Amino acid sequence: MLIAYWQYTIMRNSFTRLSALLVALVLVLAACGGDSSGGDTTASPETTASGASTDTEPDSTTATTAAAAAATDTTESGGERGSDATQGVTDDTIKIGVFAPYSGDAAVYSKAANLAEAMYNQINEEGGINGRQIEVITVDSACDATSVSALIRRFVEQDQVFMIHGGSCSNAIVAAKPLIEELGVPFLSMNAASPIISDPPLRNLFHPKPTAEEYSIGVAEFIASNPEAETTAIVAQSDEWGQSWVPPTQETLEAEGLNVAAVEDMEPEVGDATPVIRRALSVDTDMLAVYAYPQPMTVFLRGARPQGLTQPIVTGDGTRPDEQFDRLGDRSLAENFFSAYAFTEPFDSPTFDDLQTLFESEYSNLEWDSVAIEGAVSTEFNLAVLEELGDDLTWENWITTAETLEMDTLVGGPMSFGVFDPNDKTTRRPGSTVRFSALDPTTTGSETVVIENWDEWLALQP
The missing domain is CATH 3.40.50.2300 (Response regulator)
Incomplete structure (x- = not known):
């Protein structure tokens, strides 16, 4: 059962905090000195839910400072x-x-x-x-x-x-x-x-x-983990979402010593990705980072492999390889395609x-x-x-x-x-590890594997 899993995890951490809690208790008792004059400010009102609020305070509400929020909080009602x-x-x-x-x-x-x-x-x-x-x-x-x-x-x-x-x-x-x-x-x-x-x-x-920023950095580090990747290209949707992935990806790739030979835009409503694919081919990349919603990614993958763009393609968490396999209906078009992935195991x-x-x-x-x-x-x-x-x-x-x-x-x-x-x-932020999902190279179906770097991918090859 789920409750047993996280209770076990908490038990592992409880002992390490026990001594700190005992020390804190001693300090509190010393500070109080037995004074009973202070009142209890804890409020535990009976709870009700009686319909939607009519309060329409705008989003520009003036914020308290972080320090004040940590010590004292003031609200209109309380x-x-x-x-x-x-x-x-x-x-x-x-x-x-x-x-x-x-x-x-x-x-x-x-x-x-x-x-x-x-x-x-x-x-x-x-x-x-x-x-x-x-x-x-x-x-x-x-x-x-x-x-x-x-x-x-x-x-x-x-x-x-x-x-x-x-x-x-x-x-x-x-x-x-x-x-x-x-x-x-x-x-x-x-x-x-x-x-x-x-x-x-x-x-x-x-x-x-x-965050998208952490995924972007993870994509770049995954590409850099391939020792044969020296030249890369980035393709991203032309909208705000797509473009937000580009700076952290490019900065990290360049910091890792890779050459970013091209940064290309792709329209979210693209019907034919041939012009973008040809520009990517012209710079002779070893791997690509491509950021697109599921539908434009399908268009890109459908055109990439038949036109000779067979290099590994890495993306953020917007779409998974098994989903693209289902969309494309042809496994070969979704092979060598890696998507950033937050979970410990394949989805299935x-x-x-x-x-x-x-x-x-x-x-x-x-x-x-x-x-x-x-x-x-x-x-x-x-x-x-x-x-x-x-x-x-x-x-x-x-x-x-x-x-x-x-x-x-x-x-x-x-x-x-x-x-x-x-x-x-x-x-x-939770410090989560960015992993990657790819079609299992040992099968012919939609099964996926989860890896963290290029060495793990090579180890899976039949």
């Missing part, structure tokens, strides 16, 4: 919050706000939140977290950056949640960052990837998904069977895919933090536990953050 502030917790429940684009053009990305909710439900069936049931409040963000701030304020001030877990659309979270900092509520994003979410970092906002690995069964048992109308499984990584982490907290469920304790916890997640592998540094974005 006044000053001390380090022991909390809400959404009773003897029997912990209230969590989950939001995702359940409707609209980006609705497919809400599958991650669907799996998260299913995992919380499973934990409830197994007895909850330290005897408390997780009460999940879900809200549809529709990927609308203009309304997410009101949604978050509703979670905190009306629904009185203990923490927020969600966000599939980067633009929405980025727009709400000033309010997230102002309110001080623990915020764990789900499957949004923009580096701006954690750059600059906020003390109470944790960003567990590898038996390791993830329990997650697939859980998802399909609650959402039989939805297709299990790599978007859905993304919801497991941050949920595993949150469950581990909540378990570690025991009865000390305050916002400050959640934040300090989350930034010191080290765990080995089932889906994403080793994961840890760091003590907050406003000048270091990596303290709010």
Whole structure:
């Protein structure tokens, strides 16, 4: 069962923190000196959910400084919050706000939140977290950056949640960052990837998904791990998404000593990639980095191999080789194609069977895919933090536990953050390893393998 997996991981880390906790307790007792005059500022109000908020405060809400957010937080409705502030917790429940684009053009990305909710439900069936049931409040963000701030304020001030877990659309979270900092509520994003979410970092906002920047660097380092790769080219969609991959990829390739012979644009609606393919052929590259959505990538791969562009092609996490094989209908067109990949095992690995069964048992109308499984990584982490907290469920304790916890997640592998540094974005990123998915060279079907470098790929060759 999933609960047993992360409980084991937490037990490995608990002993190393025990001595530090004992020292802290001695210091606190010494500072208190037996004075009983201080009042308890912890608020644990009864929780209600009575409809949508009418608060429409704009996204330009003035943010407090990171230092102030760490020590004291002030909200319109609640006044000053001390380090022991909390809400959404009773003897029997912990209230969590989950939001995702359940409707609209980006609705497919809400599958991650669907799996998260299913995992919380499973934990409830197994007895909850330290005897408390997780009460999940879900809200549809529709990927609308203009309304997410009101949604978050509703979670905190009306629904009185203990923490927020969600966000599939980067633009929405980025727009709400000033309010997230102002309110001080623990915020764990789900499957949004923009580096701006954690750059600059906020003390109470944790960003567990590898960013496009980290994937770009990973792509370049994977290419550089091939000792025969000396000259490369980069092809990227001409839109903002595609172009965002180019600078970190090019900078890392050049830092690794490779020659970037060409940087080419490709239209997202491309119907024939021949001109781009011919320009790539003209510079005689050893490997290529190509960044495109699934459909333009299909167009590029369909034209590349028949025209003689047989060099290895590496991409970000926008599409997988097995998906391209299904689209192309010809395995040879999707061979020697590598996509950045965040998971520890191939998507169809038996390791993830329990997650697939859980998802399909609650959402039989939805297709299990790599978007859905993304919801497991941050949920595993949150469950581990909540378990570690025991009865000390305050916002400050959640934040300090989350930034010191080290765990080995089932889906994403080793994961840890760091003590907050406003000048270091990596303290709010998980330090995940960028892996790569490719069609298994020992089979003729759509089976995939997961590798980290070129040596591992060579070792798999029949």
